[in-house]
Amino acid sequence: MALLDLFTASSVPVVKVLLVTALGSYLAVDRVNILGDDARKHLNNITFFVFNPALVYSNLASTLTFESMVELWFMPFNILFTFIIGSALGWVVIQFTRPPSHLHGLIIGCCAAGNLGNLLLIIIPAVCKERGSPFGDGDTCVKYGMAYASLSMATGAIYLWSYVYNIVRVSSSRSSREVEIIDSPTHTSSREGSPSSSGKSLTDPLLSSSVLIETEDHEKGLGQLQDRFESKPQVCLTDKIKQRLGSVFSKMNLKKILAPSTTGAFVGFVVGLVPQIRGLLIGDAAPFHVIQDTALLVGDGAIPAVTLVMGGNLLRGLKGSGIQKSVIFGVLAVRYVALPLVGIAVVKGALRLGLVHDNPLYEFVLLLQFALPPAMNIGTITQLFGAGEMECSVIMLWCYSLASVALTLWSTLFLWLVSS
Template sequence: MWFLNLFIVAVMPVLKVILLTGVGLFIALDRIKLLGPEPNRYLNNLVFYVLCPSLVATSLAETVTFQSFVTLWFMPLNLLLAFFFGSILAWLLIKITKPPKHLQGIVIGCCSAGNVGNLPLIMVPAVCEESNSPFGDPSVCSMHARPYASLSLAVGAIYIWSYVYGVMRLYIKPGIENGSTPETLPTSSTQLAALPSSNGHSNPMHPTGFDGTIAKMSASKKIMRRIKIISEKVDLKKVFAPTAIAAIVGFIIGTASPIRKLLIGNKAPLRVLDSSAYILGEAAIPCMTLIMGANLLRGLKGSDVSRTVILGIIGVRNIFLPLIGIGVVKAALYLGLVASDDKLYQFVLMLQFAVPPGMAVGTMTQFFQLGQCETAVIMLWTYVVAAFSLTLWSILFMWILTW
């Protein structure tokens, strides 16, 4: 019975995602046409610019205080390690399977960015309510469950909308500012010598100096020249997504006590701003899932993603990363970085390595208008497998924590 109850707890949030995806697919059918290409694009822009930023900003502002951040400081590092190891495994997968250029960013996104938001928000409190839960008193466990899951959502969103967004942007839309591929930076001494000098003329190869060696441009000048070239190509306003900016705002509100007292809490004078943003944020996850379902309809008609790539991503997210997560948390315990008596916190840290890819990856591909179908197909199969693997890993995590 304990296994069955845990299976239901773990499988329900995944099934909800699959069912909502099915709804999105249905309303995108040609006979329905409620979520065709144009409405899909408009809805995605609404998610990208309004709903996701609202969700992340309110989650951080309401759950993160300066004290909680000091106490739970290892969670951002744990998530960073999950993204790092996921990226390494994605790089190996790309080397083996050699997918097309525009799919390589999607592979990195799906392998590195897990659904560390809405799945833990549903799963962790539900696990606390189980009578046989290894996390002690259900009331005490539930009191800590939402802050842990909310911090996971917020920190994960920062990484997804900064690192993953930047990586996918480079792979999917190189030179997005002007529609052209960025110029190759000069690397060799001959190329550097041929760069224009301050008087507008090419720099000739320098003559041999008194010591008989060839004079070269100093390392500092090379670095400054490259930084200048890169800074001219990059528009920071376009690199950083609205959700990443919202995460910074939410963190400032949560940790700055005077601002927090103005906005957060039942007695806050400006609490209506926070509650309004929270209502907007609640719509982000279902809207993202509906968009994924609409893209899946096109993906089922044909996509460029191969079975080998899909199996590789499933292997990374459902086998290798959870094993790495166990090692990371055990190492943190050994080094004294995580409190040994907080089993629920350790469970959340391990769970962050075992979840399927984050839905925000699909939002990004829809925003870039490339790779939406392939991402939807990848999401479908990874979530179908996660319905079973997430349950098995949750049981194993609990057994390890009680052993």
């Protein structure tokens, strides 16, 4: 296939995303104000609770079977690799840039979590319908491509709300504790009572006799405490691990992990994998096929709604913030240079080892999962904890502005790799 055809097939979907995003940004400007703050909030809620679950359910239920699920077993692990490798690279960015502590979770989240749902739901059907597509019949390509995208969206939602959510939560809570310690009366009084601020002469005795007596009593108390500690049996390693895991799971917000999209995915799995239920809902001859048709109708509103809201939210990044330019460059380098290169090695290695079946469309989706911009829901997470909202908007603005170039180039390379 000619390189120009590949470039056209990969650039048209990105241009479509940019046009709808630009429309959302225009509708959100002050003089138009159709997609103002309140309108975006309500539209985002409708998309989150209605459109996305219907879209994920309808596509998974209609395309997934037990046989296809066995073939797709590698995809959740591939997405897990993107999170693990992205987190490691995000930690490297933090070590080099030294940002404020409250931004650590944001940086790791932006490097780890890609837009595994909405962009794939737009890009894959557009690529399938292009004349230069290497994936054969357009309708068949769209049918299976939407199943891959829906599974990617569901898996990404689980990882996002169970991992990135808690990373940002821990980072924001640590930052708030540091602020509380700095602003606490004890810390303030200790600073005010220091020799430099108390007005004491340098010739005054450093320690009075009462302080020395209190110090000796304190040392005796510490010795008794140490004796009691040494006399107690040591807690075994397995008990410590159980306590640590119990503490982690107790702090997880299960309501966020079981987001509506994740719930829709679970229902889609049940309908698709259980033949008896599938026979009742899927197909023109199914007695309750109207339920499936309604879910498809409602789910079709997810893609334009999410893209419009994304365009409106990106306006916040134009206002700027005090974020370091090195942080922005670091996130861009991870998402658009390092991760795609690692993704080629991971997918081609899995293909060589026989872990991935020879399916060009499936390989393309696996590769594309490494080259996507950060997930838009990271902005929602930062809003929940009030940590790095403006900085997140700036990062998103730059990432999605450069996505037109990066996604087009990487998609062209990926199409060439899977078609050659």
